[in-house]
Amino acid sequence: MKKYHPIKELLLGRMRTFYREPEAIFWTYGFPLILTILLGIAFRNRPQEVIDVDIADGPAAAGIKSHLDDAGGFVAHVRPTAECTERLRLGKSAIVVERGDKLEYAFDPTRPDSALARARLDDVLQRALGRADAVATADREITEPGARYIDFLVPGLLGMNLMGGGLWGIGFVVTDMRVRNLLRRLVATPMRKPHFLLALIGGRLVFTIPELLFILGAGVFLFDVRVSGGWLAIVVIAFVGSVSFAGLGLLIASRAKRIETISGLMNLVMLPMWLFSGIFFSSEKFPDAFQPFIQALPLTQLNDALRSIILEGGTLADQAMRLLILMAWGGLSFLLALKWFRWT
Amino acid sequence: MAFAAYCRDLYKRYDARKKAVDAVNGITLEVHEGECFGLLGPNGAGKTTTVEIFEGLLTQTSGHVEVLGRQWSGRDADEIRQRIGISLQDTKLNDKLTVLETLTLFRSFYRTGREPESTIDMVSLDEKANAFVGKLSGGQKQRLAVACALVGDPELLFLDEPTTGLDPQSRRELWDIIREQRDRARTTLITTHYMDEAQRLCDRVAVVDHGKVIALGSPDELIRQIGGEHVIEFDLIHSDGQGSVVGADLFQGLPSVNAARAEGGGYSLTVSEPHRALPALITLLQSRQLELGRLATRHVSLEDVFVTLTGRHLRDEEISSN
Numbered sequence: 001m002k003k004y005h006p007i008k009e010l011l012l013g014r015m016r017t018f019y020r021e022p023e024a025i026f027w028t029y030g031f032p033l034i035l036t037i038l039l040g041i042a043f044r045n046r047p048q049e050v051i052d053v054d055i056a057d058g059p060a061a062a063g064i065k066s067h068l069d070d071a072g073g074f075v076a077h078v079r080p081t082a083e084c085t086e087r088l089r090l091g092k093s094a095i096v097v098e099r100g101d102k103l104e105y106a107f108d109p110t111r112p113d114s115a116l117a118r119a120r121l122d123d124v125l126q127r128a129l130g131r132a133d134a135v136a137t138a139d140r141e142i143t144e145p146g147a148r149y150i151d152f153l154v155p156g157l158l159g160m161n162l163m164g165g166g167l168w169g170i171g172f173v174v175t176d177m178r179v180r181n182l183l184r185r186l187v188a189t190p191m192r193k194p195h196f197l198l199a200l201i202g203g204r205l206v207f208t209i210p211e212l213l214f215i216l217g218a219g220v221f222l223f224d225v226r227v228s229g230g231w232l233a234i235v236v237i238a239f240v241g242s243v244s245f246a247g248l249g250l251l252i253a254s255r256a257k258r259i260e261t262i263s264g265l266m267n268l269v270m271l272p273m274w275l276f277s278g279i280f281f282s283s284e285k286f287p288d289a290f291q292p293f294i295q296a297l298p299l300t301q302l303n304d305a306l307r308s309i310i311l312e313g314g315t316l317a318d319q320a321m322r323l324l325i326l327m328a329w330g331g332l333s334f335l336l337a338l339k340w341f342r343w344t
Numbered sequence: 345m346a347f348a349a350y351c352r353d354l355y356k357r358y359d360a361r362k363k364a365v366d367a368v369n370g371i372t373l374e375v376h377e378g379e380c381f382g383l384l385g386p387n388g389a390g391k392t393t394t395v396e397i398f399e400g401l402l403t404q405t406s407g408h409v410e411v412l413g414r415q416w417s418g419r420d421a422d423e424i425r426q427r428i429g430i431s432l433q434d435t436k437l438n439d440k441l442t443v444l445e446t447l448t449l450f451r452s453f454y455r456t457g458r459e460p461e462s463t464i465d466m467v468s469l470d471e472k473a474n475a476f477v478g479k480l481s482g483g484q485k486q487r488l489a490v491a492c493a494l495v496g497d498p499e500l501l502f503l504d505e506p507t508t509g510l511d512p513q514s515r516r517e518l519w520d521i522i523r524e525q526r527d528r529a530r531t532t533l534i535t536t537h538y539m540d541e542a543q544r545l546c547d548r549v550a551v552v553d554h555g556k557v558i559a560l561g562s563p564d565e566l567i568r569q570i571g572g573e574h575v576i577e578f579d580l581i582h583s584d585g586q587g588s589v590v591g592a593d594l595f596q597g598l599p600s601v602n603a604a605r606a607e608g609g610g611y612s613l614t615v616s617e618p619h620r621a622l623p624a625l626i627t628l629l630q631s632r633q634l635e636l637g638r639l640a641t642r643h644v645s646l647e648d649v650f651v652t653l654t655g656r657h658l659r660d661e662e663i664s665s666n
Contacts, residue, residue, distance in 0.1 A: 004452035013441060013449050020440040020476075180436035188399055188432070189496070190425040191453040344401065 006191060010199030014173075015206065028169070028207065032161040033214050036154065039280075040223045043149040050075050051117045052093040054084040060099035067128040073120070095121055151226075154219035155306035156279040161211050162238060163273060163299050166245025167266050169204055171253035175262040178253075178342070187343040197338075201246050208242040209235075216310075228313030236316060237309065240323055241302040244330030248298070251337040273299035298329040346413060348500045348531035349375040349398050354407035356393050356555075367393040368404070369555030375500075375533055380526045382546035383535040384646060386656075390555040391535040392433055395504050398533065399430050412500060426455055429498030431489045433505050439478030443469055443488055446477055447495050454496035467491045467521055483514025490521055501525055501532045507541060519545055539646040551650060558653050567644045570652045572602040572616040575644055576625065579610035579637035590634070598624045603652065610637075614644065614652075 018024055053068060053076045055061045061078045068076040079087070084096040088106060094117035096106040103125060107114040127133075177183045186196065212235065219225035227234070252269060256262040276283055276290070277299035286294060294300055301322040308314035308322075316323075356368040368390045375381045383391040396402040397409060400416045412427055414420040437446055447460035458466075464473050467487040472480060480488065486506060493501055503522065507515040522545055525532050536542055542549050543563045551559040551566070559566055567573060580590070592611055595604040600617040615621040618641050629636060651657055 004448060006452040009449045009452040013438065013445065016445065017438055017440045181432060181434060182436065182438065184401065185430070185432055185435040185437075185492075188401055188425070188430045189450060189453040190422055190455075 006195045007199055007202070010191075010196060011202050011206075014199055014203035017173075018203070018207065028161075028165055029210055029214050032157060032164075032211070033218055036157050036215055036218045037222060039153055039157070040150045040218070043153065049113070051095070051113070051120060053077075053117065053121060054079050054087055054093040054096045056081040056084050056096060056098035058099055064097060064099060064125065067125060068121075071124040071128070074124075097121060097125075150219070150223045151311055152282070152307070153280065154215065154223070154225050155310045156303050158212065158215045158238070159241065159277070159299055159303040159306055160274070160279045161215060162208065162241045162302065163245050163270065165207060165211060166204060166242050166247075167249040167252065167270065169207060170200055170246045170249030171256075171262055171266060172249075172259075173200070174250065174253040175256045175259060178257060178344075179259060184344045197250075200250070201243055204242050204246045205239055208238055212238050225310075227310050229309035229315065233309050233314075233316045233319075234306065237302070237305045237319060237323070240326050240330070241298075241305075244298055244302075244326045244333070247330040247333035247337065250341070251333040254337045254340040255342050273297050276300065278303045296325070298326055301325045346377055347374050347410065348377045348379075348412060349373070349533060350408075350410045351394070351398070351404075352408045354394065354397065354409065355405045356390075356397060356402065357405045366555050368397070371407075371552070371555070371557055373550060373557070375531060376548075377531055378526070378529040379547040380522065380532045380534065380545055382542040382549040383533070383552055384537070384539070384542045384549050384650075385535075385552035386537055389552045391552055392504055393555075394552070395502055395533065395535055399428070399502050400424060426496070427499045429493035429496055429501045431486075431493045431503045431506055433508075435489060437477050437485070437488065437492070439476060442474050442476055443480070443491075444473045446488065447491055450492045451495045457496040458494065460495060463491045463495045466494060466524070468517065481514075483510050483517065486510060486514065487518065487521070490518065494521075494525075499530060501530060503532065503534045505535055505537070507536065507538065515541070539650070543646050549646065551646070551653065553650075553654055559649060563646055566646060566649045570603070570614060570644065570649055572600070572614040573644050574615050574618045574641055575648060576613040576615055576618065576621060576639070576641050577607075577610060578625075578639040580629070581635045581637040590632070595625065595628070598628065605651075614648065 018028075051074050053074050055064050055068075055076055055078045057078055057080050065076045065078055068074040081098065084093070084098075085106065087093045088096050088108070091111075094107065094111070094114045098104045098106070103122070105118050105121065107118045109115050109118075174183070177186075187193070216225075216227065216234070220227065248269065252265045253262055256265065273279075276286060276294045277297050278284075279299075283294050283300055283303075284291075305314075305319040305322040305326075308318060309316075350373065352372045354368050354371040354373075355366065358365045358367055371390070371394055373381075373394075383394060385391050393402060397404050398411055400411075400421060403416075409416065411424050414424050416424065441449070443464060444460055447463055451457050451460050451463075461473070464470050467490060469484060469487055469491065472484060477485065477488065490503065490506060493503070501522075506522075507518050510518070519541070522532055522534065526547070534542075534545065546563065548560070548562050549566060550557045559569070561569070592604045592606040595601060595611060595613055598604075598613070599620045600615050601613050601621055602616060603614040605612045613621065613625075622641070626636075647657065
């Protein structure tokens with residue numbers, strides 16, 4: 001065993017550079033953690049929503065209001081007709097009800113809360129006015145971990161972070177070394193280029209572990225997120241994702257000669273994935289025509305695989321296709337990066 | 345005969361927006377084993393391009409290059425890299441690593457070499473061994489850069505402008521390190537635009553201008569070539585306070601004067617025997633009723649060689665390099 005091994009020294013150098021840079025630590029670990037906690041708090045499940053109802057002033061208005069107050073779940077106010085219409089238009093109320101010859105509902109069917117209000121309001125009023133149910137009904141309410149927004153969010157944030165870490169952690173570092181003429185200095189030594197690359201990727205894998213622990217840990221311990229699948233499967237997926245994005249980072253940085261260039265390119269590459277790859281909301285909400293493009297994005301595959309394992313208890317074998325797409329991105333990026341890479 | 349580094353008819357052309365620039369325009373150099381060889385010339389003369397072709401960082405447009413008897417291709421390239429040490433003109437090493445960590449990293453790339461600790465001693469950075477690179481002064485950073493070049497115990501050392509921008513103390517410290525290499529019979533190729541540096545350090549010097557070698561030899565030989573080893577510089581006072589009114593050729597005929605030149609409002613004479621030239625000069629001035637404003641004599645330097653060859657000073661920034 002040689003006393004000084006280049007891969008070991010290069011890897012140590014990467015890690016020392018990282019942990020001696022407080023800002024890098026914050027943006028890699030602190031910021032995503034804070035984001036997870038803030039979003040978790042903002043989107044924790046709230047008590048059932050109440051419906052804002054305006055009742056147009058008239059002879060029957062007081063009666064309607066008392067029916068609604070009895071039923072519960074409504075905040076009802078009697079107001080002049082013109083004011084009711086204006087408040088509905090501004091979204092301050094969900095629905096306006098007016099009793100003439102018939103019960104007249106004014107609502108916006110394209111607004112989910114407004115459409116829901118129409119159904120519930122009609123139901124309550126009809127029953128209060130004497131309609132009988134054809135069949136008796138019973139409600140069972142289920143709000144369990146696994147089905148909440150925070151459960152959806154945590155794997156998405158993890159995926160987003162693995163993308164950012166891979167792209168910045170490789171692309172920025174490599175460009176900075178090029179700007180400093182350090183790449184040039186290194187390539188003038190007998191250093192083997194594969195050693196340099198291995199150390200870069202090895203560093204990324206090491207940094208991935210705390211990222212994984214912090215974000216998933218925050219989900220599990222602060223928001224009671226339940227991890228259904230195996231931890232090993234999660235780690236494997238995270239590593240494959242990490243290496244894939246490291247390849248992409250290397251490709252983006254293969255020629256950049258200025259920090260400004262690499263920053264712009266990074267954002268250009270990440271923006272579509274932030275939007276389409278299902279970090280904050282499901283990528284399935286986009287029209288079918290977009291889906292082939294969305295499914296081709298590496299982050300979509302990474303997020304889907306993480307959700308499948310964490311939320312649905314999927315196995316690694318279930319993710320075969322997703323892993324394949326991720327690896328194709330990584331492999332192709334590395335090949336092109338090696339072909340185009342400039343050391344000077 | 346074995347050369348540590350050798351190039352013949354070296355050309356390097358850069359194509360920059362329609363206009364081709366010949367950075368190196370037919371240079372032939374032979375660097376002998378064990379010598380300290382200097383490439384001397386103004387900024388933009390082609391020194392760095394030449395050195396970086398030797399270092400394998402640039403590829404020549406045409407010409408033959410050999411380093412340690414090998415050419416820059418395939419397996420030989422690796423072999424050359426194992427046996428040379430390099431300090432580039434401006435490399436910013438990783439600020440977040442310590443001096444010792446940086447040297448250990450560089451040491452790990454070489455099959456054989458020095459211990460990082462002893463290399464630190466060589467460049468007198470032992471007190472800074474555990475200091476971060478970002479906290480070093482300019483001179484200390486430069487010494488670390490040279491240490492990175494030395495840690496592989498190279499047979500051939502390339503130093504590109506190692507003392508540019510350093511204070512006199514730091515420059516002298518670096519000179520000591522370079523002299524030590526020569527004492528150990530290692531070859532050094534150094535570029536500089538400082539005359540005194542080349543004069544003190546180098547066994548032989550190639551003066552480079554506009555991509556060509558315009559003079560080659562030991563500093564003493566070059567100085568002898570321009571005839572005379574002394575320079576007399578003087579100004580004249582004129583009643584109207586104007587610049588030089590008499591032509592420099594007036595002084596050409598004085599005893600032992602080899603060259604006379606008007607320079608910066610005064611005159612500069614290259615002489616071989618000042619004790620003969622000076623009295624004759626004074627007599628001439630008296631007979632012409634010209635009054636001396638300033639008079640100084642000094643030894644000829646490489647700067648004078650350059651001025652004699654090109655009519656320009658080495659560090660004139662207005663040099664039109666294409």
